[in-house]
Amino acid sequence: xxxxxxxxxxxxxxxxxxxxxxxxxxxxxxxxxxxxxxxxxxxxxxxxxxxxxxxxxxxxxxxxxxxxxxxxxxxxxxxxxxxxxxxxxxxxxxxxxxxxxxxxxxxxxxxxxxxxxxxxxxxxxxxxxxxxxxxxxxxxxxxxxxxxxxxxxxxxxxxxxxxxxxxxxxxxxxxxxxxxxxxxxxxxxxxxxxxxxxxxxxxxxxxxxxxxxxxxxxxxxxxxxxxxxxxxxxxxxxxxxxxxxxxxxx
Numbered sequence: 001x002x003x004x005x006x007x008x009x010x011x012x013x014x015x016x017x018x019x020x021x022x023x024x025x026x027x028x029x030x031x032x033x034x035x036x037x038x039x040x041x042x043x044x045x046x047x048x049x050x051x052x053x054x055x056x057x058x059x060x061x062x063x064x065x066x067x068x069x070x071x072x073x074x075x076x077x078x079x080x081x082x083x084x085x086x087x088x089x090x091x092x093x094x095x096x097x098x099x100x101x102x103x104x105x106x107x108x109x110x111x112x113x114x115x116x117x118x119x120x121x122x123x124x125x126x127x128x129x130x131x132x133x134x135x136x137x138x139x140x141x142x143x144x145x146x147x148x149x150x151x152x153x154x155x156x157x158x159x160x161x162x163x164x165x166x167x168x169x170x171x172x173x174x175x176x177x178x179x180x181x182x183x184x185x186x187x188x189x190x191x192x193x194x195x196x197x198x199x200x201x202x203x204x205x206x207x208x209x210x211x212x213x214x215x216x217x218x219x220x221x222x223x224x225x226x227x228x229x230x231x232x233x234x235x236x237x238x239x240x241x242x243x244x245x246x247x248x249x250x
Contacts, residue, residue, distance in 0.1 A: 006218045043208050050167075056077075095166050097124065128173060230243055
């Protein structure tokens with residue numbers, strides 16, 4: 001949807017969120033949402049699985065009705081949960097995520113609403129984000145942790161034939177992941193799924209679509225050093241990123 005304006009905010013000064021408590025993640029995420037609202041955003045996507053798992057419900061139920069009733073905040077877990085069952089032939093799927101995402105049990109809870117007979121197995125991968133953040137995701141050392149966590153996942157069930165990469169960092173490890181998987185196992189990245197879900201959402205909610213700016217502009221902000229952020233963000237974005245620093249929570 002290149003016609004829309006986008007504002008990306010990375011809370012790099014306080015990331016990763018994966019091992020933080022529910023209270024801390026909710027507090028940090030709400031501050032980021034407030035910063036995006038202040039920049040003129042009417043619709044915010046929590047593009048982080050941990051934030052979606054730990055903070056989304058509280059923000060939707062407690063914060064928005066009181067502070068921003070005409071704005072919306074959406075997550076990335078539900079769009080994936082709505083379709084994951086279509087990929088599996090064995091009825092067994094695996095979720096790879098941060099400790100925070102896995103411990104929240106958000107994926108099993110959401111998936112059960114759409115595919116009640118689907119068996120869901122989860123595996124936390126605590127080192128994977130660090131591998132990506134430190135630009136080690138293509139190095140030989142990454143294979144050790146990828147293989148370790150995949151073995152731990154399949155030890156729960158050898159019937160798993162579909163794996164969800166439940167973290168925005170994990171797609172950069174996809175070549176390593178596929179190298180250690182049987183050919184019959186499908187790997188699902190969330191990017192296209194979430195984008196399609198957002199497109200469908202805007203069609204179903206014209207009142208939100210009408211307040212989204214359409215000048216094909218993208219702005220990047222980080223709560224940490226912009227030069228460091230620009231280097232890593234360019235790997236994800238696939239193009240040069242030029243960000244600005246933003247103070248959050250002050």
